[in-house]
Amino acid sequence: MASFREFSRTESWGSEAWKALCKVRETTPLVQCITNFVSMDIMANSLLAAGASPAMVHAIEEILEFTSLSSALCINIGTLSPDWIFSMKAAAIRANECQKPWVLDPVGVGATRFRTEKCIELINLKPCVIRGNASEIMAVVGASIAPTKGVDSTRSSTDALEAAKELARAAQTVVAVSGAVDLVTDGKRVLGVSNGVALMQRITATGCAVTALIAAFVSVNPNRVLESTAIALALFGLAGELGAEKASGPASLRMHLIDALHMLDEASVMNRVRIAQL
Numbered sequence: 001m002a003s004f005r006e007f008s009r010t011e012s013w014g015s016e017a018w019k020a021l022c023k024v025r026e027t028t029p030l031v032q033c034i035t036n037f038v039s040m041d042i043m044a045n046s047l048l049a050a051g052a053s054p055a056m057v058h059a060i061e062e063i064l065e066f067t068s069l070s071s072a073l074c075i076n077i078g079t080l081s082p083d084w085i086f087s088m089k090a091a092a093i094r095a096n097e098c099q100k101p102w103v104l105d106p107v108g109v110g111a112t113r114f115r116t117e118k119c120i121e122l123i124n125l126k127p128c129v130i131r132g133n134a135s136e137i138m139a140v141v142g143a144s145i146a147p148t149k150g151v152d153s154t155r156s157s158t159d160a161l162e163a164a165k166e167l168a169r170a171a172q173t174v175v176a177v178s179g180a181v182d183l184v185t186d187g188k189r190v191l192g193v194s195n196g197v198a199l200m201q202r203i204t205a206t207g208c209a210v211t212a213l214i215a216a217f218v219s220v221n222p223n224r225v226l227e228s229t230a231i232a233l234a235l236f237g238l239a240g241e242l243g244a245e246k247a248s249g250p251a252s253l254r255m256h257l258i259d260a261l262h263m264l265d266e267a268s269v270m271n272r273v274r275i276a277q278l
């Protein structure tokens, strides 16, 4: 694990994060989201606040055209139903054909056989990033001894590090486990992100929102998937820290986090992004 001192050495990560944020703001990548009903609002607002352009498009009739013109795709299985799976798979295949990055959020995987089965089928379609909480990442690789409760994690991100590495290697992808310290791995390297506040867990769909931000950040730097994933997590966490300075509970944090994401400036990004190679 990196020490606090190492997390404090932020200069080069701060500068890469600031450049990435500027690129998102300048190029406004179109992020197609096939996501759950709970997350649609906060996901779209988080993408807009970061400078990207969200579109929630899931009708099978629209996939071929829409995925082709999107910059990135975010697939989230939070409120899964059989008819949406066709759209998810068609969009993932189209994104691969068009060489557009697509990311997967395996919400609640492990809770039911149906969800786990469909999640594995989606992973077989090769997402470039999988971002979940610790329980979800452990459930994907069957490493959890505690049954999954629902969409919230019962484990810490560090509990899921070995599972994350195993999944990254097996699926040849980048895996991010969110938590007090977010861990990002390609199976060999591991980056740790220590931005964020615990109260973010008390707002529904913050995990979903940050997965969509990962899609946006990977789309502007497709050759730096591992780093872009860590940067998206760090900036969202930093917005949470800045928002928490003004918030009095989860509802006001939601509002102030989105405001802070919109107003992130060079000084706070340079000085407060906390990413370290572990």
Ligand SMILES: Nc1ncnc2c1ncn2[C@@H]1O[C@H](COP(=O)(O)OP(=O)(O)O)[C@@H](O)[C@H]1O
Binding pocket: 132, 133, 134, 151, 152, 153, 178, 179, 180, 181, 182, 195, 196, 197, 198, 199, 200, 201, 205, 206, 207, 208, 210, 233, 236, 237
């Ligand atoms: N204890 C914590 N301290 C700081 N940030 C946290 C903590 N737990 C979660 N977060 C942040 O909240 C966001 C959502 O993560 P998490 O709650 O793990 O995902 P999910 O909503 O999918 O369960 C992430 O940006 C993560 O970094």
Ligand SMILES: Cc1ncsc1CCOP(=O)(O)O
Binding pocket: 036, 038, 039, 078, 079, 107, 151, 152, 204, 205, 206, 207, 208, 209
């Ligand atoms: C509460 C809930 N139920 C189905 S999806 C969902 C949102 C989950 O969001 P997150 O994974 O970001 O907590």
Ligand SMILES: [Mg+2]
Binding pocket: 105, 107, 108, 132, 133, 151, 207, 208
């Ligand atoms: Mg989640």
